[in-house]
Amino acid sequence: MVNLNTLRTVFFHPSQPNLSLSSQPSYSGNTTLEKDSEEAIIRPTYGLEDLGLYNIGRVYRNLPIAQLVEHALIRGEGTLVDNGALLVETGQYTGRSPKDRFIVKESSSEQEIDWNQHNVPISEAKFNQLYQKVIAYLQGRDIYIFDGYIGADTNYRCGVRIVNELASQNLFVHQLFIRPSPEELNNHQADFTVIAIPGLHGDPENDDIRSEAFIVVHLQKRLVIIGGSRYSGEIKKSVFLMMNYFMTKRNVLPMHGAANIDKRGHTNLFFGLSGTGKTTLSADPDCHLIGDDEHGWSESGIFNFEGGCYAKTIRLSQEHEPQIWAAIKFGTLLENVIVDPETQIPDYDDGRLTENTRAAYPLRYIPNCCPSARGNHPKTIFFLTADAFGVLPPIAKLTKEQAMYHFLAGYTSKLAGTERDITAPQATFSACFGQCFFPLSPTVYAKMLGKRLDQHHETNVFLINTGWSGGPYGVGHRISIKHTRAMVTAALNGQLDCVNYHPHPIFKVLVPEKVTGVPHRILDPQNTWDDVEAYQQQAIELAHRFEVNFKQFHDVPAEIMSAGPVVR
Ligand SMILES: Nc1ncnc2c1ncn2[C@@H]1O[C@H](COP(=O)(O)OP(=O)(O)O)[C@@H](O)[C@H]1O
Ligand SMILES: C=C(OP(=O)(O)O)C(=O)O
Numbered sequence: 001m002v003n004l005n006t007l008r009t010v011f012f013h014p015s016q017p018n019l020s021l022s023s024q025p026s027y028s029g030n031t032t033l034e035k036d037s038e039e040a041i042i043r044p045t046y047g048l049e050d051l052g053l054y055n056i057g058r059v060y061r062n063l064p065i066a067q068l069v070e071h072a073l074i075r076g077e078g079t080l081v082d083n084g085a086l087l088v089e090t091g092q093y094t095g096r097s098p099k100d101r102f103i104v105k106e107s108s109s110e111q112e113i114d115w116n117q118h119n120v121p122i123s124e125a126k127f128n129q130l131y132q133k134v135i136a137y138l139q140g141r142d143i144y145i146f147d148g149y150i151g152a153d154t155n156y157r158c159g160v161r162i163v164n165e166l167a168s169q170n171l172f173v174h175q176l177f178i179r180p181s182p183e184e185l186n187n188h189q190a191d192f193t194v195i196a197i198p199g200l201h202g203d204p205e206n207d208d209i210r211s212e213a214f215i216v217v218h219l220q221k222r223l224v225i226i227g228g229s230r231y232s233g234e235i236k237k238s239v240f241l242m243m244n245y246f247m248t249k250r251n252v253l254p255m256h257g258a259a260n261i262d263k264r265g266h267t268n269l270f271f272g273l274s275g276t277g278k279t280t281l282s283a284d285p286d287c288h289l290i291g292d293d294e295h296g297w298s299e300s301g302i303f304n305f306e307g308g309c310y311a312k313t314i315r316l317s318q319e320h321e322p323q324i325w326a327a328i329k330f331g332t333l334l335e336n337v338i339v340d341p342e343t344q345i346p347d348y349d350d351g352r353l354t355e356n357t358r359a360a361y362p363l364r365y366i367p368n369c370c371p372s373a374r375g376n377h378p379k380t381i382f383f384l385t386a387d388a389f390g391v392l393p394p395i396a397k398l399t400k401e402q403a404m405y406h407f408l409a410g411y412t413s414k415l416a417g418t419e420r421d422i423t424a425p426q427a428t429f430s431a432c433f434g435q436c437f438f439p440l441s442p443t444v445y446a447k448m449l450g451k452r453l454d455q456h457h458e459t460n461v462f463l464i465n466t467g468w469s470g471g472p473y474g475v476g477h478r479i480s481i482k483h484t485r486a487m488v489t490a491a492l493n494g495q496l497d498c499v500n501y502h503p504h505p506i507f508k509v510l511v512p513e514k515v516t517g518v519p520h521r522i523l524d525p526q527n528t529w530d531d532v533e534a535y536q537q538q539a540i541e542l543a544h545r546f547e548v549n550f551k552q553f554h555d556v557p558a559e560i561m562s563a564g565p566v567v568r
């Protein structure tokens with residue numbers, strides 16, 4: 001078993017920084033907050049030389065939130081809006097850019113990585129070349145460091161060091177990761193390091209990358225370098241990728257999902273690809289929020305990897321998402337939201353810059369959060385899927401085999417804006433409901449899930465369609481948050497333990513006969529379509545897609561293989 005404590009970030013032997021490289025233009029300009037009166041002042045470097053970083057300008061480490069906001073404002077990175085949040089625009093990159101993310105092909109992990117369209121290799125030589133540019137770029141620049149943790153369970157937590165060029169991105173990581181106590185800060189050691197310098201642009205001609213943006217993950221060095229993109233989601237998701245590699249070695253199942261604790265004291269999980277409703281549905285006034293996005297499932301239960309949330313704000317309403325609405329206040333970072341130029345009041349309906357507008361805030365901004373960010377083994381698991389074809393039932397119970405099947409299939413849609421170039425919902429199969437975040441084969445994670453479902457056989461698994469109803473995207477409409485919430489509530493309060501179910505004729509999943517607060521008619525998706533035949537055709541087409549996709553999993557047990565939709 002790999003002991004994280006003995007595998008700290010591999011230190012760099014500082015090679016000659018390539019000083020001849022011209023530094024890239026920086027949108028933050030040269031505005032310096034305070035100039036040292038004399039050069040002779042010796043400033044602490046906080047061990048940056050271990051990363052090969054020398055001659056850095058001012059180094060700000062773990063500044064409090066108010067100061068980070070001040071710095072961001074003075075440097076012209078953003079503005080304060082009416083509710084007190086700091087608003088930034090992230091430029092050309094307003095969502096993740098999966099095609100610009102690479103994993104270094106190196107001996108320690110090469111054999112294990114599931115190299116595929118998501119996990120794209122880059123050579124060690126090209127990594128070193130880019131790293132020289134990082135070293136050169138940072139010469140003389142002011143930087144912000146956040147030293148903290150990932151993993152709310154202290155048995156598994158890892159030290160993270162994030163080096164930022166932007167104060168606003170340092171605010172993001174301050175809110176998203178787990179903060180150290182003053183004593184922890186004194187003794188802090190980084191297991192993972194991310195250097196996020198959006199002002200450094202890569203060179204697609206020579207760096208073996210695709211565009212000016214690059215997110216390069218070096219698993220052996222436990223180091224990520226990010227250039228070209230100011231979308232903060234890249235930072236959190238690249239640390240997630242490293243956790244998804246290393247946690248499996250400690251028998252922790254890493255999950256792309258939210259978690260909360262309900263009124264009955266049960267822990268619940270919400271798996272789902274981006275935009276399917278993890279953050280929205282887990283923030284429930286009746287439940288204690290554990291976390292909205294990344295969790296581990298260990299022998300002792302569930303723990304949040306992070307210390308904060310990253311909510312979508314497009315069409316956010318106080319009525320449907322009261323907790324997220326209230327969490328947008330001083331200290332929260334807003335990305336790409338449009339505000340009224342006179343009043344500085346956000347207009348969450350305006351998707352002019354992107355559909356992927358975001359708010360980053362700490363867990364404690366949700367009033368009834370669970371401060372330990374930990375829970376027991378889950379009682380209810382929801383697989384959230386945004387079905388753009390509008391054929392899946394809005395809620396269905398899954399047998400253990402169906403749960404395994406759907407976890408591997410990971411059917412959903414990529415929703416507009418979350419990834420670059422996605423402007424309308426696009427059907428996709430994303431194994432583990434987040435395939436691009438998982439470096440190992442999906443079957444590794446599925447086996448871990450299967451083991452846990454066997455151990456905790458009282459756990460119920462539901463498939464929830466938070467996507468379309470009444471027809472495909474463009475014809476039908478998105479299922480209302482109100483109805484989805486009612487379905488989640490019914491599952492959590494035990495109501496769905498006492499109703500009859502009938503198997504869906506094509507998808508075989510078990511459709512409940514009734515759910516309080518949800519019109520009976522919509523539970524069977526066929527009823528919501530004008531044309532029953534068109535429904536069936538569309539459902540059969542989707543069943544075929546499931547079949548084609550599942551061919552890649554040829555060595556899973558027969559009972560899982562046969563738990564998929566009926567293909568006639
Ligand atoms: N029925 C629904 N259930 C959940 N979210 C919905 C639903 N209908 C619309 N939405 C919207 O979809 C988005 C879900 O995003 P979010 O919860 O941030 O997803 P995730 O956390 O899984 O990335 C929110 O903008 C929410 O308002
Ligand atoms: C931050 C992201 O994740 P999610 O949408 O799952 O919150 C993202 O996909 O960029």
Ligand SMILES: [Mn+2]
Pocket residue numbers: 275278279292293310311312
């Ligand atoms: Mn989310």
